[in-house]
Amino acid sequence: MDFVLPQLFAGLGIAAVLLLIALGLTFTFGQMNVINMAHGEFIMAGAYAPYVLQGVLGAGLAGLAFGVALPVAFLVSGLAGLVLERTLIRRMYGRPLDTLLVTWGISLVLQQLARDLFGAPNVQVAAPTWLQGALAVGPLDLSFARLAIIALVSAIVAVVGVYLARLPHGRRMRAVMQNRQLAGCSGIDTDRVDQLTFFVGSGLAGVAGVALTLLGPIGPSIGTFYIVDAFLVVIVGGLGQLRGAVVAALFLGLLNSFLEYGSNASLAKVLVFAAIVVFLQFRPQGLVALRTRALT
Amino acid sequence: MILSVEGLHVAYGRAPVLHDVSLEVPPGEFLCILGRNGVGKTTLLNAVMGVLQPSAGRVLLDGDDVTAQAPHARVAAGMAYVPQGRDGFPQLTVAENLDVVVEASRHRDRGVVAEVLDLFPRLVPLLRRRAGNLSGGQKQQLAMARAMVTRPRLLVLDEPTEGIQPSIIDEIEDALANLRQVGSLSFVLVEQYVEFALRLADTYAVMDAGRVVDAGLSSALQTDDASRLLAV
Numbered sequence A: 001m002d003f004v005l006p007q008l009f010a011g012l013g014i015a016a017v018l019l020l021i022a023l024g025l026t027f028t029f030g031q032m033n034v035i036n037m038a039h040g041e042f043i044m045a046g047a048y049a050p051y052v053l054q055g056v057l058g059a060g061l062a063g064l065a066f067g068v069a070l071p072v073a074f075l076v077s078g079l080a081g082l083v084l085e086r087t088l089i090r091r092m093y094g095r096p097l098d099t100l101l102v103t104w105g106i107s108l109v110l111q112q113l114a115r116d117l118f119g120a121p122n123v124q125v126a127a128p129t130w131l132q133g134a135l136a137v138g139p140l141d142l143s144f145a146r147l148a149i150i151a152l153v154s155a156i157v158a159v160v161g162v163y164l165a166r167l168p169h170g171r172r173m174r175a176v177m178q179n180r181q182l183a184g185c186s187g188i189d190t191d192r193v194d195q196l197t198f199f200v201g202s203g204l205a206g207v208a209g210v211a212l213t214l215l216g217p218i219g220p221s222i223g224t225f226y227i228v229d230a231f232l233v234v235i236v237g238g239l240g241q242l243r244g245a246v247v248a249a250l251f252l253g254l255l256n257s258f259l260e261y262g263s264n265a266s267l268a269k270v271l272v273f274a275a276i277v278v279f280l281q282f283r284p285q286g287l288v289a290l291r292t293r294a295l296t
Numbered sequence B: 001m002i003l004s005v006e007g008l009h010v011a012y013g014r015a016p017v018l019h020d021v022s023l024e025v026p027p028g029e030f031l032c033i034l035g036r037n038g039v040g041k042t043t044l045l046n047a048v049m050g051v052l053q054p055s056a057g058r059v060l061l062d063g064d065d066v067t068a069q070a071p072h073a074r075v076a077a078g079m080a081y082v083p084q085g086r087d088g089f090p091q092l093t094v095a096e097n098l099d100v101v102v103e104a105s106r107h108r109d110r111g112v113v114a115e116v117l118d119l120f121p122r123l124v125p126l127l128r129r130r131a132g133n134l135s136g137g138q139k140q141q142l143a144m145a146r147a148m149v150t151r152p153r154l155l156v157l158d159e160p161t162e163g164i165q166p167s168i169i170d171e172i173e174d175a176l177a178n179l180r181q182v183g184s185l186s187f188v189l190v191e192q193y194v195e196f197a198l199r200l201a202d203t204y205a206v207m208d209a210g211r212v213v214d215a216g217l218s219s220a221l222q223t224d225d226a227s228r229l230l231a232v
Helices: A004-032 A039-057 A059-087 A096-118 A144-166 A168-178 A180-185 A190-212 A222-237 A242-262 A265-282 B041-049 B071-076 B094-104 B111-119 B121-126 B136-148 B166-182 B194-200 B223-230
Strands: A134-137 A140-143 B003-012 B015-025 B030-034 B056-061 B079-082 B154-158 B186-191 B203-208 B211-217
Touching: A004 A039, A004 A140, A004 A144, A004 A168, A004 A190, A004 A222, A004 A242, A039 A059, A039 A096, A039 A190, A039 A222, A059 A190, A096 A222, A134 A144, A140 A144, A144 A168, A144 A190, A144 A242, A168 A180, A168 A190, A168 B094, A180 A190, A180 B071, A190 A222, A222 A242, A222 A265, A242 A265, B003 B041, B015 B030, B015 B041, B015 B056, B015 B186, B015 B203, B015 B211, B030 B194, B041 B079, B041 B154, B041 B186, B071 B079, B079 B136, B094 B111, B094 B136, B111 B121, B111 B136, B111 B166, B121 B136, B136 B154, B136 B166, B166 B186, B166 B194, B186 B194, B194 B223, B203 B223
Parallel strands: B030 B186, B030 B203, B079 B154, B154 B186
Antiparallel strands: A134 A140, B003 B015, B003 B056, B203 B211
């Protein structure tokens, strides 16, 4: 049973990153019915933020560069998302399949752009010294990097939760998600709400990208590696559902981690997909769904 | 005129639904629009609110052309809509359903919620319930309250009595009659329940096949005549 705790910890790390990526997707998909394949490239853009900043500030300030990269990545990816929404996606509301194709094209363009700017090979971002090493708990070594990711994501999820539940902007967002036409006819500027959702969702993908640099090398196609898993979290969790996304990310992260231990990476993926297919037979609307009394 | 609709044409794709519809509502007056199913009443209201864009014609609110404005801008200018179908924001509580509208309104005065709840006292014990779990009659009252918290000058209602039990219809009628007494609010009501509509309205318009085929003072229209006009 020695493998249980290490795999649990590794799974939590994966789950945290998946959740951060899925947050933006679940709200853009749930609120605007947009399938944004370019979301993965916002992760990539965020991941290059500490790389570029470390280049600018020099190796001596790697730790500082990493800290600055978090807000920078949020802004860069958020603005990229906003530009994408204003220029293209806005014209395709109500046509989710078109958004899928167009954003996939954008995703390929952005990947090539990254190759031209940074080169095709993966690059390693130096983790700040205070995130190197591990915390020894009994026989277990918990790496500071993974602990930091789990803490960061927990904090972000808490903030998003409070934002949605308590703050006027979050309430407005939920109203638009639940009944767009009525929201407009009640005086809510749905365009502005959409823009803000897209900005924040894309920005969180950028933060996820920064977190990923702690787990390994990053490259122009790092987004494609995570986007499918993030969509699985969205679908299993239920569209636009924070609680659903948290549970689904934990479930998929841990399942993946344990199955990988028992077999190998490819077989683990196959088994996870099979589990999801079976799950969706019983709950096609996901874990958490809009459940209301039927119209009377 | 608080509301003027001038020569409105609306089409779904190539299928025309409204032909040259013109209406006027003077300030403080109550207009009801009668007609059978499928004659374009809801389409007309959607065009008035900006949910649908007309292919020709204009909508004026208090003399200002709002034809190109989005629905939320029309609400800011003083219109409020109680649409058909009473879904509301199902996962928000009743209180949140009202708060979210107040927060997006121009006045942002939370005191308005208490004023509106005086009109719809049945909602008070339900404030913490999710809107999706209300009964049909409760949902309708919430829909009217949601419209009223914007402090509108013009209230647009689409069949508020549809599928509602008689005692609640009486309460809705009382609430509308009370609002009428205040005098600063004008109304456009689409209804199939002719007696209900004529008891409240100052003027009426009858629609058929996308046109206004008859209009006048409600007092001059006998219920029998109206029923004949609406006969299937």
